[in-house]
Amino acid sequence: MDPILTKYVREPxxxxxxxxxxxxxxxxxxxxxxxxPEQVIDVVKAxxxxxxxxxxxxxxxxxxxxxxxTPRPKYIVCNADESEPxxxxxxxxxxxxxxxxxxxxxIACHAIGAKVAYIYIRGEFLHVQxxxxxxxxxxxxxxxxxxxxxxxxxxxxxxxxxxxxxYEAGEETALLESLEGRRAQPRLKPPFPAIAGLYGSPTAVNxxxxxxxxxxxxxxxxxxxxxxxxxxxxGPKLYCISGxxxxxGVYEASMKMTLRELIFDVAGGVRDGRALKAVIPGxxxxxxxxxxxxxxxxxxxxxxxxxxxxxxxxxxxxxDTTCMVWLAENLLRFYRHESCGKCTPxxxxxxxxxxxxxxxxxxEGEMKDLALLENVAGLIAGKTLCAFGDAAATPALTTLKNxxxxxxxxxxxxxxxxxxPWRRRRTATVHAH
Amino acid sequence: xTFHPKIDYRELHRSKRHMPxxxxxxxxxxxxxxxxxxxIARRYPPDPAGRRSAILPALYLVQRQIGYVSxxxxxxxxxxxxxxPADVEDVVSFYTMFYTRPMGKYVVQVCRTLPCALRGAxxxxxxxxxxxxxxxxxxxxxxxxxxxxxxxxxxxxxxxxVMVNDSWHECLGPEDAKTLAADLLARGEDALTGCHHQAxxxxxx
Numbered sequence: 215m216d217p218i219l220t221k222y223v224r225e226p227x228x229x230x231x232x233x234x235x236x237x238x239x240x241x242x243x244x245x246x247x248x249x250x251p252e253q254v255i256d257v258v259k260a261x262x263x264x265x266x267x268x269x270x271x272x273x274x275x276x277x278x279x280x281x282x283x284t285p286r287p288k289y290i291v292c293n294a295d296e297s298e299p300x301x302x303x304x305x306x307x308x309x310x311x312x313x314x315x316x317x318x319x320x321i322a323c324h325a326i327g328a329k330v331a332y333i334y335i336r337g338e339f340l341h342v343q344x345x346x347x348x349x350x351x352x353x354x355x356x357x358x359x360x361x362x363x364x365x366x367x368x369x370x371x372x373x374x375x376x377x378x379x380x381y382e383a384g385e386e387t388a389l390l391e392s393l394e395g396r397r398a399q400p401r402l403k404p405p406f407p408a409i410a411g412l413y414g415s416p417t418a419v420n421x422x423x424x425x426x427x428x429x430x431x432x433x434x435x436x437x438x439x440x441x442x443x444x445x446x447x448x449g450p451k452l453y454c455i456s457g458x459x460x461x462x463g464v465y466e467a468s469m470k471m472t473l474r475e476l477i478f479d480v481a482g483g484v485r486d487g488r489a490l491k492a493v494i495p496g497x498x499x500x501x502x503x504x505x506x507x508x509x510x511x512x513x514x515x516x517x518x519x520x521x522x523x524x525x526x527x528x529x530x531x532x533x534d535t536t537c538m539v540w541l542a543e544n545l546l547r548f549y550r551h552e553s554c555g556k557c558t559p560x561x562x563x564x565x566x567x568x569x570x571x572x573x574x575x576x577x578e579g580e581m582k583d584l585a586l587l588e589n590v591a592g593l594i595a596g597k598t599l600c601a602f603g604d605a606a607a608t609p610a611l612t613t614l615k616n617x618x619x620x621x622x623x624x625x626x627x628x629x630x631x632x633x634x635p636w637r638r639r640r641t642a643t644v645h646a647h
Numbered sequence: 648x649t650f651h652p653k654i655d656y657r658e659l660h661r662s663k664r665h666m667p668x669x670x671x672x673x674x675x676x677x678x679x680x681x682x683x684x685x686x687i688a689r690r691y692p693p694d695p696a697g698r699r700s701a702i703l704p705a706l707y708l709v710q711r712q713i714g715y716v717s718x719x720x721x722x723x724x725x726x727x728x729x730x731x732p733a734d735v736e737d738v739v740s741f742y743t744m745f746y747t748r749p750m751g752k753y754v755v756q757v758c759r760t761l762p763c764a765l766r767g768a769x770x771x772x773x774x775x776x777x778x779x780x781x782x783x784x785x786x787x788x789x790x791x792x793x794x795x796x797x798x799x800x801x802x803x804x805x806x807x808x809v810m811v812n813d814s815w816h817e818c819l820g821p822e823d824a825k826t827l828a829a830d831l832l833a834r835g836e837d838a839l840t841g842c843h844h845q846a847x848x849x850x851x852x
Contacts, residue, residue, distance in 0.1 A: 241730075251716075262766075297799055297800040300762050300803050301803075302802050302803050302804055305801050337742075338743045338801065339801065341813070341815065373691075375700070375704075377703070377742075377743035378706070379742050379744035380743070381798065393726075394699060395700045396699075396738065397737060397738060397741040456762040462805075462806070463804045500759070530762055536765065541761065545760075545761055549758050618733050636770060638770065
């Protein structure tokens, strides 16, 4: 498949308005503005565009749920808080193709009847934000954003809002809380943002890559888009491949591609001629797949059928030097640090799961700890306001399920049985996060 | 963090790390920063709820001005926004990018999450600790360097990743970490080259 979202990103001036306009830039918006908002939503629904943030929810449906009959303003909020470990696609899109995102925001605003879009970008992406701000200013000056867009009588503002370091801000209601100047903690749903979102107004929250798909749908039509991928998984997909591969990177492909092709053909396979041990196919929050499970379509439905999730398409490749207890411990340290503290099972549970994993990895574990680990992790999953709880429970549960023997070997031998040269050489210092 | 009685609450509770630091110096925004805050506040609806959205930008302006968020600055932000100091402290204590005490001149942040760790981030931290004379998280005696381990920065294809102040150093293996530390010690700010592997080659593999 010919790349669509990233076709020109390697050209030196790809991020400029001039370059964007040379490649049919803002033509999707022109077509959308000639249509009624409901028609735009119908086209996006027909295209089958699924949200690229992790949940894979159909974008057209999300827009359709936004309450129409209201005296309140409506908002588009772009989730650019990309922080799922192993995910770095929005980073590339915003840095190299910012106008594609602006165009997507504008079309989305037209579709739901919003006059303002906020792009919530994670605080660490300062260098990306600088590109966005500079290009947004250019777009305002040249009349592509602001009053009377392209002389077509459409008014729409785009603003950039910088986050400050919180994984939880990637959850849509927590993002809205953060945008409203509060702690990034999730809200009780319902009401969903489509009814009461930003400042209590109807809001649609969309991921960067989702919005970046919209202009090409407008330009080329729903059928063209749907045909790019397998059934119900239309369009191009950005895959972030990291870990022990030869060529880590962002790759655009059709979801007809299999996971094995992505890892071995596209990313060059496992580095240093080592053997593949396991793959995390959709960011750190999803269950592990084993080498024999990779001949599946790398689509939302294909990966789900194999018992995992495509999530944010952050494919983390693990070679045979990776200790699975260490891996779970590493990820739990992340989840303990990022737990927002609102729900007790997650706030307390992440600490306890981490403590047990540390104990086993240090070689002080007992066999009964394995059952305890399963028990505590199981007490987090499904018992929290947002999906963070399920995500935090996954690393321990999935490694236990697939690599129980490795846990048992740690306990039996009283040490880590899979040491690797790339790990720390000194005893780990326990630090309070 | 946890409230369990067997775990020392004072060690783990976020507010221990984020307790606002009273440096005894009254904070005042520079006129430019105060104007900038008003420009930013106009992005949000012109009502108290909208104005509150400017808390994060207001705190960033404080941090850019004095390097961290002091107790006095929290009060100033509250009066500029029109909320209570408790509202501001609530926000400051939550987000990892706001510092509540003076940091080293160079804040060196090593990404420690899985994709970076798989490519040697733990070794990078060890090399930097030795070279800069800090703990795994802490400031060296001269006050020049603060080393921190942080969670996923979102450039896992360029792992391991180290952020020095706002400048990213990508594909930084343990050996390169030594060079970076030596460079920082010898040349200071000039050693900060920003993103090493910036696009256009980003994603080329």
